[in-house]
Amino acid sequence: MSTQFKFMTLPHRSGTVANVFIHGYSAGHDMEDRCALRKAIPSSLHNCINIFAFWPSGHWSQFDTFISKGIWATARVSPFVGAGAVAVDRAIHFNRSRNRASDMGKTLFKQLDSYLLEHHPYVETVNLVGHSLGGRVVISALRERHNNPPDDGLVVGDVLLMAAASKLSGDEASAFGKLIKGKLCNAFSSSDKILLFNLGETSAGRNPVDNCKNVEMTDFGHTDYWASLEKVLRNCGFQGYQSGLPASSLAQTMVKKPDPVVHDHLLYDLLELTSERIRGQVVKHLRTSSWANLETDQSLYLMAKELQLLGGHCMVNLARGRGLKYVQILLMLAEHYELVNEMHDCAQVIELEAILISQFFQSSFGDNHTLASRKDILQQVRAMSEKDYFEQVDALAASLTVTSYFSTPEAPAPLYRKTQSSQPNLSKAVALASLSRWSSLSTLIPTEQLQTAFTNLKSAVKPGYSALIPAVAIVFYARLKLNNEGLL
Structure with missing residues (x-):
């Protein structure tokens, strides 16, 4: 400890x-x-x-x-x-x-x-x-x-x-x-x-x-x-x-039943203050999920609500009419990627987001992807143009679908890749093959790589995750660029 x-x-x-x-x-x-x-x-x-x-x-x-x-x-x-x-x-x-x-x-x-x-x-x-x-x-x-x-x-x-x-x-x-x-x-x-x-x-x-x-x-x-x-x-x-x-x-206004969307300040206020281009990227990824129902690009409220609905159990969220607060979604993803022990080092939301984003790219594209480094991910993202970062997130989203297990998407713009890594290809192959041959493969392939493969597979098959993960990557980018001290 x-x-x-x-x-x-x-x-x-x-x-x-x-x-x-x-x-x-x-x-x-x-x-x-x-x-x-x-x-x-x-x-x-x-x-x-x-x-x-x-x-x-x-x-x-x-x-x-x-x-x-x-x-x-x-x-x-x-x-x-x-x-x-x-x-x-x-x-x-x-x-x-x-x-x-x-x-x-x-x-x-x-x-x-x-x-x-x-x-x-x-x-x-x-x-x-x-x-x-x-x-x-x-x-x-x-x-x-x-x-x-x-x-x-x-x-x-x-x-x-x-x-x-x-x-x-x-x-x-x-x-x-x-x-x-x-x-x-x-x-x-x-x-x-x-x-x-x-x-x-x-x-x-x-x-x-x-x-x-x-x-x-x-x-x-x-x-x-x-x-x-x-x-x-x-x-x-x-x-x-x-x-x-x-x-x-000072007079304090008491709200008996606060709206769970509007009062999710780390999400709603952030999206309200960020640019339309960035909000458009969030909407684009949310719409890839069959669990989302966004009919307009202009509704800030619906955008935040739909992102919340993708957190946790989608069926339960739809039944009760609300999802998880943004910080709860981050904690859920930290558990999904087995990063709970790293949370003590995170005092701000953006620090937890940074760890998650680096883990997203590491799991999909291997250790050698530039954005897989927890140590300098903030500097790397700041150095990227908006267009280049969005392209990287698009590639991340493509890698999270079940169909990607039959075709291996690569992160675009090799400029941001240190060296090519064969781990993603192997991880996907392992994830498919190990469904029926776990015991034999576990003696040939390192346990850590098998765990990564299964985590990737769970990300692909869990309802809403293939849209939620890239949406969180965009929200992280919005927070980093806005640099509002109250929302960090």
Whole structure:
């Protein structure tokens, strides 16, 4: 498991003070959740630099493949024993994440200092906000800073612990108070039942702690802090919030049933702002699917809706009248191409798109295709003309059809090919032949190549995928060219 933080600076940054937010267990584990956490930061903090520090906290629903098989085998014998096995395994999983939070805290300031030096060298002060196990990360970081004083020159202002899943003694709090220039705040709630599962420790998130500024968040549950972050900041007198504009003074329009198409900002807003030429390419690829029903090129709403409908199970989507949000589609494709482990390195949507696009071209045309390189795909696409990139995506779309398994399309414009690769041809041949001869071929052909072949075949036969994949490649291009910070 990675021990690296993935830092992401939010839009609307200004000033020389950085607020660093750290999530807890079962949070920030995928792109959808990271987008939700970003939205929790109130506009009243726009006078600061706001940074999320994502770390591999794990998720309660993520089971190891071996463990999962063992639990299913146990459940077949007895549902009660199976349920007990799940409970024990999740307790072990949480304990591992708890230990990892402590380890991550020991490296927080070192990694943060490197990030600030590269991206925000003018930052003078950092405020820390940690929720749940994120609070444990912060406490561990302060403990490390106290035991081994650094020379990084960072000034720590306010430290806010929200529902901290960690013990904190009054003596430690007093020692930490001498390390920081601001307040050490402990936002706690005795109504937080989730912290009762933090066995073996009295969590600061449920109790006041001596030598802290204790702020009781009455009736708050464990998950209420991010949703009501502005209230927490106001009650605690958080430094960055005090100097900001109170967003609560602005009238907020509440939408009871938001339109899933219009409110998919990463897709709808992007398509609205991009050029007609690029939107035309999206429509062109969507129309190749028999599951799409686009009758006009002009309807932005229908274009976004049809793309959503191709995500997930097409029949289910058609029955309920809506598809998946764009970020959910990206996560679905990441699972399809077995790229789940790479998602920790993606703080922005465009970073996940870039990994997917390189995988699309690698699977269809081999490692030697220029766009198959994850390392420099952004630079390669920026260097391409619009016409050349569209031609490459057209070739990608052609390679995703079942008929392409009987004729091998090649990517056009050899200028963008490093060398010719025979892997695509072999992959298609393997995919067809292995339907009936998997065991014999597996001894002759590397497993990785067989997996690629089957993934390609699944992409060709899954309803809507042959249109969805090139459409996503065009959306990625639109995002890259638009370069709107709020939509990255």
